[in-house]
Amino acid sequence: MALSAIDIYKKILPKTNCRDCGYLTCLAFASMVVSEKLPLDKCPHIPADLLARYQPELMDQYDANKWTKRDPAQDALTWARKRAASMALAALPERIGGILMDMGDGPCLALPYFQDTIFIRENSIQTQSGLELNRWEQVFIYNHLAQGGRDVPTGKWKALEEIPNTVSKIKSMREHVELVLQDRFACRVSELQAAADRLGGVTQNNPGAAADVARVFQPLPRIPIFLQFWDAEPSEGFAAKTRLLFDETIVRHLDIESILFLSEELTRRLCEKPANC
Ligand code: SF4
Known part of the structure; x- marks a missing residue:
């Protein structure tokens, strides 16, 4: 014992x-x-x-690996893979987009992910260049597979606080997404525009909101994210402001934790320096 x-x-x-x-x-x-x-x-x-x-x-x-420290990323990945394994691969393109392929080692789902395509198999997720996604990103993708939704976006946008059961995540969204973007891009709107261009953000009409930057990103086929950014006005004492909006169908495709993860991932990609810098 x-x-x-x-x-x-x-x-x-x-x-x-x-x-x-x-x-x-x-x-x-x-x-x-x-x-x-x-x-x-x-x-x-x-x-x-x-x-x-x-x-x-x-x-x-x-x-015998008894009692030793658990590896939370590995535990989460094992759980997420098991959860996703019950999903019929053939049904995935209709549900979440992408196409089924066989690259000589069994079927896999090729799924657009930000500006890349990822290849999803039962036990691995790789980018086009053959790199394995990090384990938390894999957990996120397997959870998306397992969520079971098949709705297409309706174009009705909601802020996180308008989505049910998100109270516990509002603070994290503020600290890990909104404040990060505000700090990075206040008085640097052209840099945000350039970063949004690199990530394929499409300019969106936003009558009424009149944001300085209004872009819709498509990190996954069924999941658009609308970024609004109002620049700082130091002379008038206004700080920069950011808001992410989600299509009302997002909860059919992602759990709340995954919505936050995807928002943080979008933020990370917007803030990272371009490869040629
Ligand atoms: S050295 Fe540490 S473990 Fe040993 S008696 Fe002191 S406090 Fe306890």
């Missing part, structure tokens, strides 16, 4: 919280032994017979 942090605390450590190991408490040290494979002898107060008995037991435990 694997040793837990509590087992180590109760059976092995002196429980004096003396801090000689560098941790505030014996229990904190025990957690690090279990999850980070910290050697027991980093506590100088464990009797030799207990060290000799339990350190080999812990080594076996590490070899």
